[in-house]
Amino acid sequence: MSGSWIDAVARAVTVGPVVRALVIKAKGSTPREVGAWMLISREEVQGTIGGGALEYACIARAHGMLDNSDAAPWVRAVESFHLGPELNQCCGGAMTILLERFGPKEAAVLSARDRVHNFRDVSHPLASGWPISFVTDEPLSPLSNREPLDYIEPLEIARTPVVLYGAGNVGRALARALEGLPFALTWYDAQRKRTLTDGLDVEAELSELAGMGASGSYHVVMTHSHALDEAIVTAVLQDGIFGYLGLIGSATKAARFRQRLLRSGLDPDKVAQMHCPIGLPGLAGKAPAVIAASVAADLLLRRQKQIDPVSAVQ
Numbered sequence: 001m002s003g004s005w006i007d008a009v010a011r012a013v014t015v016g017p018v019v020r021a022l023v024i025k026a027k028g029s030t031p032r033e034v035g036a037w038m039l040i041s042r043e044e045v046q047g048t049i050g051g052g053a054l055e056y057a058c059i060a061r062a063h064g065m066l067d068n069s070d071a072a073p074w075v076r077a078v079e080s081f082h083l084g085p086e087l088n089q090c091c092g093g094a095m096t097i098l099l100e101r102f103g104p105k106e107a108a109v110l111s112a113r114d115r116v117h118n119f120r121d122v123s124h125p126l127a128s129g130w131p132i133s134f135v136t137d138e139p140l141s142p143l144s145n146r147e148p149l150d151y152i153e154p155l156e157i158a159r160t161p162v163v164l165y166g167a168g169n170v171g172r173a174l175a176r177a178l179e180g181l182p183f184a185l186t187w188y189d190a191q192r193k194r195t196l197t198d199g200l201d202v203e204a205e206l207s208e209l210a211g212m213g214a215s216g217s218y219h220v221v222m223t224h225s226h227a228l229d230e231a232i233v234t235a236v237l238q239d240g241i242f243g244y245l246g247l248i249g250s251a252t253k254a255a256r257f258r259q260r261l262l263r264s265g266l267d268p269d270k271v272a273q274m275h276c277p278i279g280l281p282g283l284a285g286k287a288p289a290v291i292a293a294s295v296a297a298d299l300l301l302r303r304q305k306q307i308d309p310v311s312a313v314q
Contacts (some may be wrong), residue, residue, distance in 0.1 A: 019062035028093030053087035142233035157186040166222035173292035222248035
């Protein structure tokens with residue numbers, strides 16, 4: 001689901017009350033991580049906290065909360081599950097789920113928050129009223145949780161910016177592959193009409209390339225023209241604020257590009273930061289969908305390594 005969970009709640013309550021199930025503790029082998037959530041209404045479920053018997057139990061509990069038309073504002077409940085002995089799930093871990101009932105009043109409070117706030121403190125006692133506190137900064141990890149219900153939740157997932165150049169077969173496949181992943185996509189093509197989103201004519205406005213991506217952006221270059229590819233790669237390397245630069249092509253194309261970039265006077269250390277071919281090494285197949293899946297997986301691994309270097313190597 002795209003957007004923040006607050007936006008999802010605001011959309012859902014226009015139809016009727018919903019319950020949000022949020023994973024606030026996860027120990028051992030569990031189907032989802034702390035921070036995963038789903039919205040439950042009488043008619044449907046959006047998102048997932050792991051499926052199976054766990055979700056079945058949470059949905060049943062949520063329906064009980066929804067059936068109480070006289071519920072006080074901001075009704076909350078906490079359910080803890082040992083997945084193996086209690087639910088007969090093979091995962092065997094333990095999870096604690098916070099369930100919160102939202103109607104129009106609660107959604108309005110969430111939506112009216114000051115946009116400078118980055119996190120929500122849900123460590124208040126379980127009681128009626130309006131137990132909510134927004135904070136601008138939290139020294140601990142946003143997904144850390146302490147005892148007994150001391151959880152600081154990010155209001156929005158931090159999305160890594162991805163700048164994609166080109167809307168050919170592979171470009172379109174990659175844009176689809178990135179949907180639903182923790183990336184913020186900006187998509188440019190020389191033929192604007194071929195993109196699925198609003199784009200920029202990079203041939204006409206190449207001078208603006210250096211400032212396109214935010215610091216740390218992932219740039220993926222795959223236009224219809226090798227000359228345009230080279231111009232884009234040169235601009236990104238000269239700007240030097242990128243987190244990743246990938247160029248579609250073979251090992252032969254990579255060697256020729258590196259020679260040209262070096263002859264143009266670019267620093268060898270900068271040129272070495274260009275990745276070509278792109279995607280996960282060893283994954284065979286040149287179909288657009290295969291390349292797109294490979295590149296998307298590679299970008300996910302790079303993002304994970306940046307966010308949590310310890311777990312990335314385990």
